[in-house]
Every structure is written in C-alpha cells, then in structure tokens.
Amino acid sequence: MGVDITVLVVDWVHLSEIAPDERLRVVQESAYADDDPDGDGDVVDGWVWPTGAERSWLGRYEFRGTLGSYKPHFRAADGWEKVRGAAGGEVRAALDEFLEGLIWWGPRPDVDAEQVDAGVFPSLDGLWRQGPLIVRGPETVARLRRSWQAAAPGLEGLRIPYGELAGREPGQWIAGFDEFAELLGGWAEVLGEADRRGWGVIGLPI
Secondary structure (H helix, E strand, O other): OOOEOEEEEEOHHHHHOOOHHHHHHHHHHHOOOOOOOOOOOOOOOEEEOOOOHHHOOEEEEEOOOOOOEOHHHHHHHHHHHHHHHHOOHHHHHHHHHHHHOOOOOOOOOOOOOOOEOOOOOOOOOOOOOOOOOEEEOHHHHHHHHHHHHHHHHHHHHHHHHHHHHOOOOOOOOOOOHHHHHHHHHHHHHHHHHHHHHOOEEEEEOO
16 A cells, blocks of 8 residues: 545634544545535546535645645655756746745755645544644745745756756656646645635645
C-alpha cells in the first residue's frame, strides 16, 4: 500500500465551531461519502462537491492522473529541488514559498519544512494513516496563492532546464516539465478555490 493524500478545501468558520478534539475525526469521516456525483466516489480528476447539506462545508480535489497517490507530489518537489538553481531570482523565491508551503521540504537540508498551521488539530492521535499532512488556514492560503501568481508567468522558462536536470523516463511519476507544471497548476486551482471562498486547505493521508 502506497502513501496517499486526500486534498480538501474546508470552511474554516464551520471547522472552528467543531470541538477541537473532534475536528480530525469529523474531517476524515466527511472527506468521502456515498453522495459523490458518480455514485461511487471514483472520480479521476477535478472537484467532488458533496450534495448533502451537512457536508456543504468542504470539497475534495482529485489531481489528474495521480489516483490519490502522494508520489507525484513528492516527485514534483524533488524536481523543484533539482531545477531551482536554474530559476531566476523572483521566480525561485515565489516557487520556494509556494512549494514549501505545500509539498516541498524546503531549502535547509537540516530542517524539514512544516506544512501545518498551528492550533487546528490539537492532536493527531486519531489520524487514520501516517503520512503527509497539510493544514493551511485562509490567511496562509491567500499568501501561497499570491506566491503562485508571482511565479506562474515565469514557469515556462523552466521547461528546458527541467528537462535537463529533473526529467525522468516516460511513464514515471512527473516524467517531465508538462507533468510538473500540471501538478503545480492543480495546487494553484485548490488554493484559488479556497481563497475565493475564504476557506482553508487540508491534505490528509487517507
């Protein structure tokens, strides 16, 4: 069994009204249900919006071609690690902030970046599976979205260096620049939707 991630946009006001010790359980149980649009929860890519009013406070985003696996996100972070030295200063700073806030371990080899805003889940003892955890409130979401907006115009300039420094064999996770850019674009869509609603983002290893 591989490492998975379920990415949600969440109404932070509603979440704050749930008792802190109950939040993790409620979010995990609400992430999937039988009321998905196709009836079985097997959505290949894009948004899943629950139809029940009791779950209208969240939405789930499925990254295209990942089948819920975290491996593509890890490979994208690894690709950025290899290519970031070839990025221009402004693009590098913006993508550093964007990716460090979500999936990258950061520029300091002795310190792993944390992708969790404090105070949301007082304990992770009820986490169903161990793995990557992302918890970003509305203020952090807005900041990361601004970072993406600053980085996006210069992303295409990484096509050639990405192929030279971080390209992989066809068929592998994030085999080239197009897959890298597509996965980052998925995160941008998640942040954009959450920011538009004033919501937060949660990624759980479900």
